[in-house]
Amino acid sequence: MDISIVVPLLNEEESLPELCAWIERVVTAGNFSYEIxxxxxxxxxxxxxVIEQLRSKNSHIKGIRFQRNYGKSAALNEGFKAASGNVVITMDADMQDSPDEIPELYRMIANxxxxxxxxxxxxxxxxxLTKNIPSKFFNWATRRMSHIQLHDFNCGLKAYRIKVVKCIEVYGEMHRYIPVLAKWAGFKKIGEKVVEHRKRKYGTTKFGWERFVNGFLDLASITFVGKYGKRPMHFFGLWGSAFLITGFLMVLYLVISKFIEPEYAITNRPVFYISLTVMIIGTLLFIAGFLGELVSRNSPGRNSYLIEKKTGLN
Incomplete structure (x- = not known):
């Protein structure tokens, strides 16, 4: 199969017939084998x-229904599991993404x-004001942290090689960080295409201000997990060592000062309590690192790595 088109949706009954008809026209004109x-x-x-009705008329349309609202990331994750096309294209169901972009997106992946x-x-x-400024700031921050030079990380219209979507897991608000997930999984060739943005024809937006707060928290999580998920002690141990060494130097300073000025009690100096606090923090970081290593080494995916090719092996 050439293309799997994954469409997450929430309360979009008005737009679905028009969207599916448009997709069908485009893929038929391009002579693509497809599934929606x-x-x-x-x-x-x-x-x-509406999905069931559309399915009865077009067997290429398939549906998954959640019992309750889990979020866009969960919807995409289940769609990726079900996809079987060589190229997977995602788009929103609100008609703001144009299906006319499908052939060129397919070409960029396939050719x-x-x-x-x-x-x-x-x-x-x-x-x-509530969408433009936060979105620009979010994209800037993501570019700085991920070193992926994309202008619009949150655009719902994306295309993937099938291997990419089978190698990543999307959860929380991670759908906006799929390029980052793909990069951490070892897929380096990430491109960008200017696409048409259409005015909303039906319904209202399903996103509010809270998505930006959750988005930045997820960005911090994915950056940490991507770098240190299999070696947490490298992070916690580094900072734990820094705090312990700093605390030790403070104590050494106090001891030397006591010899120089015997009349001053060490415990009367603020540096004494600061050094204790710093050393306690360092110790706690080391403990966190050890616990992280225990969790990491006992997790089912501790030795799960993506292997691109093998030769001479079964």
């Missing part, structure tokens, strides 16, 4: 009934050798 996987993230309207291509909505129709 629609993940209903606990909708409270008639979205699932140009990209592992992943992220859309860039260079011209937007929702440039409100």
């Amino acid at each position: 996987i629609m993940i209903d993230d606990g909708s409270t309207d008639n979205s699932w009934a 140009d050798g990209y592992d992943m291509v992220s859309g860039w909505k260079k011209v937007r129709y929702d440039n409100t």
Whole structure:
């Protein structure tokens, strides 16, 4: 199969028939073999009934329905598990992503050798103060921390080589960090394409301010786990050593000062309590590192690595 189109949705009953018809026109014109996987993230309207109706008319349409709302990341993760096409394309169900972008996204993966291509909505129709400024700051921060030069990490329109989506796990608010997940998994060729952003035709946005707070917390988590997930002691041990050495030097200073000025009691100096605090923090960091190592070494995926090729081995 050429293309799997994964569409997470929440309360989008009005847009689904038009979206599926548009996708069908595009892939038919391009002579692609395809499937459309629609993940209903606990909708409270008639979205699932619409999906079942569309499925009865087009066998290429498949559906997954969550019992309750789990979030976009969970929906994408289940869609990735179900996908079987050589190229996986994700898009939102609100009609703001254009299916006309599908052929070029497919070409960039299949012919140009990209592992992943992220859309860039260079011209937007929702440039409100509450969305534009936080989004620009979020993208800037993600570029700085991940060293991936994309303009729009949160664009829902993306294309992947099938191997990429089978090697990553998306949870929490991690859908906006899929390029980072792909990079940590060893997929280096990540491209970007300017895509059309259309005005919302049906419904209202499902995201609020809280997504930015959760997003930055998830960015911190993924950066740490990506670097130190299999070697936590390298992080905690480094900072623990720094604190312990600093505390030891403070104590050494106090001891030397006591010989120089015997009349001053060591415990009367603020540096004494600061040094104790610093050494306690260093000790706690070491304990955290040891506990992290115990968890890491006893986890099922402790020796799970992505191997691209083998030769001479079964």
